[in-house]
Amino acid sequence: MTLQQLRVLRAVVKAQYSLTRAALDLGSSQPALSRAVAELETELGVTVFQRHGKRLLGLTDPGKAILARADQALTHIDSIASISADFQARDAGVLRIATTHTQARYALPPTVRAFRQRYPAVRLNLVQGSPRQIMQLLHDREVDLAIATEIDLEDPSLMVVPAFDWEHVVVVPDDHPLANQPSKNQVSLPELVKYPLVTYMEEFTGRRRIDAAFARAGLHPDVVLAAIDSDVIKTYVALGLGVGIMAGLAYDVQRDKGLIARPAGHLFGANCTRVAVRSDSFLRGFALAFIELFAPQADLTRVRQLGR
Amino acid sequence: MTLQQLRVLRAVVKAQYSLTRAALDLGSSQPALSRAVAELETELGVTVFQRHGKRLLGLTDPGKAILARADQALTHIDSIASISADFQARDAGVLRIATTHTQARYALPPTVRAFRQRYPAVRLNLVQGSPRQIMQLLHDREVDLAIATEIDLEDPSLMVVPAFDWEHVVVVPDDHPLANQPSKNQVSLPELVKYPLVTYMEEFTGRRRIDAAFARAGLHPDVVLAAIDSDVIKTYVALGLGVGIMAGLAYDVQRDKGLIARPAGHLFGANCTRVAVRSDSFLRGFALAFIELFAPQADLTRVRQLGR
DNA sequence: TGTTGTTACGGAAAACGTAAATATT
DNA sequence: AATATTTACGTTTTCCGTAACAACA
Numbered sequence: 001m002t003l004q005q006l007r008v009l010r011a012v013v014k015a016q017y018s019l020t021r022a023a024l025d026l027g028s029s030q031p032a033l034s035r036a037v038a039e040l041e042t043e044l045g046v047t048v049f050q051r052h053g054k055r056l057l058g059l060t061d062p063g064k065a066i067l068a069r070a071d072q073a074l075t076h077i078d079s080i081a082s083i084s085a086d087f088q089a090r091d092a093g094v095l096r097i098a099t100t101h102t103q104a105r106y107a108l109p110p111t112v113r114a115f116r117q118r119y120p121a122v123r124l125n126l127v128q129g130s131p132r133q134i135m136q137l138l139h140d141r142e143v144d145l146a147i148a149t150e151i152d153l154e155d156p157s158l159m160v161v162p163a164f165d166w167e168h169v170v171v172v173p174d175d176h177p178l179a180n181q182p183s184k185n186q187v188s189l190p191e192l193v194k195y196p197l198v199t200y201m202e203e204f205t206g207r208r209r210i211d212a213a214f215a216r217a218g219l220h221p222d223v224v225l226a227a228i229d230s231d232v233i234k235t236y237v238a239l240g241l242g243v244g245i246m247a248g249l250a251y252d253v254q255r256d257k258g259l260i261a262r263p264a265g266h267l268f269g270a271n272c273t274r275v276a277v278r279s280d281s282f283l284r285g286f287a288l289a290f291i292e293l294f295a296p297q298a299d300l301t302r303v304r305q306l307g308r
Numbered sequence: 309m310t311l312q313q314l315r316v317l318r319a320v321v322k323a324q325y326s327l328t329r330a331a332l333d334l335g336s337s338q339p340a341l342s343r344a345v346a347e348l349e350t351e352l353g354v355t356v357f358q359r360h361g362k363r364l365l366g367l368t369d370p371g372k373a374i375l376a377r378a379d380q381a382l383t384h385i386d387s388i389a390s391i392s393a394d395f396q397a398r399d400a401g402v403l404r405i406a407t408t409h410t411q412a413r414y415a416l417p418p419t420v421r422a423f424r425q426r427y428p429a430v431r432l433n434l435v436q437g438s439p440r441q442i443m444q445l446l447h448d449r450e451v452d453l454a455i456a457t458e459i460d461l462e463d464p465s466l467m468v469v470p471a472f473d474w475e476h477v478v479v480v481p482d483d484h485p486l487a488n489q490p491s492k493n494q495v496s497l498p499e500l501v502k503y504p505l506v507t508y509m510e511e512f513t514g515r516r517r518i519d520a521a522f523a524r525a526g527l528h529p530d531v532v533l534a535a536i537d538s539d540v541i542k543t544y545v546a547l548g549l550g551v552g553i554m555a556g557l558a559y560d561v562q563r564d565k566g567l568i569a570r571p572a573g574h575l576f577g578a579n580c581t582r583v584a585v586r587s588d589s590f591l592r593g594f595a596l597a598f599i600e601l602f603a604p605q606a607d608l609t610r611v612r613q614l615g616r
Numbered sequence: 617t618g619t620t621g622t623t624a625c626g627g628a629a630a631a632c633g634t635a636a637a638t639a640t641t
Numbered sequence: 642a643a644t645a646t647t648t649a650c651g652t653t654t655t656c657c658g659t660a661a662c663a664a665c666a
Binding site for chain 2: 645646648
């Protein structure tokens with residue numbers, strides 16, 4: 001059994017049982033993979049792939065069990081390379097982060113600036129996506145870190161650390177009725193529901209919290225625009241399309257002239273931006289440092305184990 | 309990086325940093341290992357071994373981190389072979405069990421008999437040792453199962469299932485004063501401490517419970533013989549050397565004529581014989597079956613995951 | 617008929633063991 | 642001096658890619 005054979009197995013499954021595509025992914029040739037699979041099956045004495053004639057269609061039962069172990073083995077093998085790179089050049093390498101628009105635009109910039117200053121030789125690789133996409137990228141080991149509000153705390157294959165809490169705000173143009181109430185009058189749900197609303201799409205940036213709050217109150221808001229990012233929300237609020245509900249971190253008094261934000265935490269509850277890593281990954285020293293910069297007050301002892 | 313290089317790394321550490329011995333263990337030659345180590349270090353760009361000149365003395369910090377991952381990777385690799393063997397010939401193979409004298413002599417025989425009948429093609433390999441040795445063997449993956457009373461429930465790298473509870477008994481010759489009391493008079497500690505005692509050595513078969521019970525009562529027993537196994541205890545009790553305290557399962561009315569056993573659970577508490585497996589191992593189907601035979605009423609769902 | 621997987625073949629690279637050299641205690 | 646590791650070298654094996662072949666849709 002060779003590592004190459006296991007890599008082939010993994011690649012073929014990932015390529016949906018096409019030797020041709022898997023060969024491209026691995027930068028190898030079809031015959032090489034064909035042989036690798038054949039040799040693996042011969043050596044193990046087990047049929048790994050379900051076939052229809054010569055076509056590969058899926059994994060057999062033993063194949064599934066074998067793939068699971070192969071996957072874990074390769075993960076460990078890969079982390080050996082990471083460990084070496086880390087010791088060899090502690091402050092150089094690549095850090096891949098998947099995150100949402102809100103975090104990338106409003107929460108991460110100070111951290112990124114500090115990080116680049118401290119680790120100029122580390123190439124930062126930010127990928128933006130939906131929470132679902134982000135978690136998929138982390139799961140597939142395409143990124144080292146995922147940063148989002150919508151992280152599943154229950155997934156046992158992840159380590160999750162809280163970075164900071166934030167609340168929603170209601171944003172309106174400065175000539176809007178809601179803008180000129182005395183600030184001790186908190187905005188209420190019945191008041192909000194009178195206006196057309198501009199907020200996030202399903203699944204994004206605490207939208208679920210917003211829906212839940214209205215549903216609990218038995219109210220049916222009129223969402224006229226469901227955006228992916230806060231900038232779009234602010235743009236259309238400024239145009240007078242409706243009242244915005246968005247993450248508080250996206251509002252800045254200086255920059256967002258013409259817009260007024262009013263707290264909405266009492267309506268939609270607190271949210272928590274979190275950082276997630278795979279618990280079977282090896283974390284480079286600078287990756288730990290990034291988390292530390294982003295979540296300075298969090299308890300990182302468990303995560304630090306991944307750097308040992 | 310090749311699997312062979314990782315195997316070499318593991319073997320060299322196991323052989324206390326001797327390439328020569330490691331080569332013997334692997335059935336290879338010194339030069340081959342020397343090269344393997346050199347190539348691994350070159351490829352990773354990291355010094356793995358601490359050296360004094362050419363002598364290997366230990367692992368460097370990166371070396372330790374690398375070995376840990378290599379070890380896990382190789383574990384998974386090895387389990388691939390096990391999985392294949394299991395699917396290829398479900399009812400043939402080797403089952404290696406480490407256990408103590410008491411279990412081997414009194415608890416296991418019925419299970420072994422049933423198992424051999426059901427799985428005649430499985431070679432059963434029993435190793436007897438002290439609880440400490442047994443756990444070491446399991447930890448080193450020299451055996452698949454460890455069976456003992458003194459299993460550490462807290463070790464997170466193990467899965468432990470309870471097999472059955474048992475209690476100690478006091479054994480005396482049938483002409484001994486303690487033998488002829490009415491059975492509703494339970495034996496007491498102050499009564500016991502009047503006689504010289506014959507029981508187990510430190511660390512064996514619940515000896516700790518015995519010491520703890522006497523200590524709690526502020527009594528100082530006179531242990532005239534500390535044996536490893538119950539047969540020695542019974543022999544010397546029969547000779548009149550003293551009163552025996554041993555595992556109840558070691559007493560059989562039929563066989564042990566001339567000896568009387570009186571319950572001592574109320575004095576020393578209940579003990580539990582347990583089966584332990586490494587939680588990162590792959591369990592062959594027949595290994596699961598063995599556990600099931602030995603601990604029929606235990607909940608094996610978690611252990612069964614190891615056979616997936 | 618075009619696509620996908622397998623077999624055949626030749627060359628390149630790698631791994632190994634024996635033997636010799638070198639370092640360590 | 643004895644033991645242990647590295648280097649040298651020739652052989653063998655293994656692995657890969659191109660090309661030809663076979664099978665599926």
